[in-house]
Amino acid sequence: xxxxxxxxxxxxxxxxxxxxxxxxxxxxxxxxxxxxxxxxxxxxxxxxxxxxxxxxxxxxxxxxxxxxxxxxxxxxxxxxxxxxxxxxxxxxxxxxxxxxxxxxxxxxxxxxxxxxxxxxxxxxxxxxxxxxxxxxxxxxxxxxxxxxxxxxxxxxxxxxxxxxxxxxxxxxxxxxxxxxxxxxxxxxxxxxxxxxxxxxxxxxxxxxxxxxxxxxxxxxxxxxxxxxxxxxxxxxxxxxxxxxxxxxxxxxxxxxxxxxxxxxxxxxxxxxxxxxxxxxxxxxxxxxxxxxxxxxxxxxxxxxxxxxxxxxxxxxxxxxxxxxxxxxxxxxxxxxxxxxxxxxxxxxxxxxxxxxxxxxxxxxxxxxxxxxxxxxxxxxxxxxxxxxxxxxxxxx
Ligand code: SF4
Numbered sequence: 054x055x056x057x058x059x060x061x062x063x064x065x066x067x068x069x070x071x072x073x074x075x076x077x078x079x080x081x082x083x084x085x086x087x088x089x090x091x092x093x094x095x096x097x098x099x100x101x102x103x104x105x106x107x108x109x110x111x112x113x114x115x116x117x118x119x120x121x122x123x124x125x126x127x128x129x130x131x132x133x134x135x136x137x138x139x140x141x142x143x144x145x146x147x148x149x150x151x152x153x154x155x156x157x158x159x160x161x162x163x164x165x166x167x168x169x170x171x172x173x174x175x176x177x178x179x180x181x182x183x184x185x186x187x188x189x190x191x192x193x194x195x196x197x198x199x200x201x202x203x204x205x206x207x208x209x210x211x212x213x214x215x216x217x218x219x220x221x222x223x224x225x226x227x228x229x230x231x232x233x234x235x236x237x238x239x240x241x242x243x244x245x246x247x248x249x250x251x252x253x254x255x256x257x258x259x260x261x262x263x264x265x266x267x268x269x270x271x272x273x274x275x276x277x278x279x280x281x282x283x284x285x286x287x288x289x290x291x292x293x294x295x296x297x298x299x300x301x302x303x304x305x306x307x308x309x310x311x312x313x314x315x316x317x318x319x320x321x322x323x324x325x326x327x328x329x330x331x332x333x334x335x336x337x338x339x340x341x342x343x344x345x346x347x348x349x350x351x352x353x354x355x356x357x358x359x360x361x362x363x364x365x366x367x368x369x370x371x372x373x374x375x376x377x378x379x380x381x382x383x384x385x386x387x388x389x390x391x392x393x394x395x396x397x398x399x400x401x402x403x404x405x406x407x408x409x410x411x412x413x414x415x416x417x418x419x420x421x422x423x424x425x426x427x428x429x430x431x432x433x434x435x436x437x438x439x440x441x442x443x444x445x446x447x448x449x
Pocket of ligand 1: 337369
């Protein structure tokens with residue numbers, strides 16, 4: 054895909070926009086003033102793959118601890134300022150790497166100017182982040198909103214999208230008057246279709262980098278579908294420079310799913326194993342779901358080279374579906390036949406599959422690290438297991 058070229062901004066050591074890789078953000082879920090808990094959460098998010106972490110600073114006691122937090126973490130920190138511009142000024146003074154302002158909540162031009170000037174002095178960017186819940190119709194802006202509304206007239210909730218874009222434009226006027234362009238933009242809604250519509254429009258109208266997200270997407274089970282459908286569509290069109298998936302759940306899941314999304318779209322080099330698994334069917338030969346879940350957890354803990362691992366429930370379709378895997382197991386008659394780089398290496402009972410498979414993955418990891426082999430090279434064709442595997446109705 055060709056990515057839309059945007060301006061580039063720098064958030065600590067992470068570049069957003071232009072030719073920079075799409076970055077992953079998340080936000081801590083606890084109180085920022087609880088320093089130990091906040092630092093622990095930031096470490097967990099960074100370890101899961103977050104490039105940037107945002108913290109809320111609703112009160113002075115939150116900004117007061119920022120220097121202490123910043124001294125203990127290495128990932129860039131964004132201060133999320135909602136209602137009081139002084140929290141932004143205090144956060145900038147503390148040394149955060151970016152400020153997020155919500156135009157729906159801080160609208161006073163003098164206050165915004167104070168934040169812009171402080172960010173300019175500190176050399177840090179600002180995200181202008183509009184949410185559907187924080188835009189209100191204003192009489193003096195009605196004409197512009199009506200113009201935009203007619204533009205969106207054929208879209209679902211076009212008026213709401215128009216109000217959000219009008220709000221961003223109105224805010225950008227303040228920034229332009231200050232000649233401040235160290236900006237990224239976001240416009241979040243909870244409806245995936247609307248998120249796609251509004252970001253497509255933002256991408257046409259502005260060259261500032263875009264922070265993609267679906268707001269209040271819900272728990273991971275449903276929020277993941279909502280988020281991935283919107284963000285996946287936009288990213289595959291080349292739109293979006295940084296993403297935040299948000300769930301009503303542990304934010305580590307947000308990062309894990311964001312990493313996987315970028316991996317799936319080839320927008321990020323995979324760190325760690327890629328797991329392929331069959332959905333299972335009436336030919337299943339082992340307790341596949343438990344095996345897959347155990348393999349997934351162990352791979353996450355033990356493997357940090359991009360080994361492709363296939364776990365297949367039988368030998369009927371498994372070999373074809375696992376083609377390209379570096380390590381594969383095919384279940385047969387309560388056993389597992391294990392292949393490494395196209396070579397058959399073991400045939401073990403079901404209760405030994407997990408250990409043996411991981412053993413082979415770790416061995417391969419060592420060989421890759423030492424330069425003795427390369428991944429993908431000898432992975433292509435796995436010959437189906439033969440006479441020692443018998444499946445009822447299918448003698449292989
Ligand atoms: S690999 Fe075998 S068990 Fe799994 S879905 Fe395919 S045919 Fe069914």
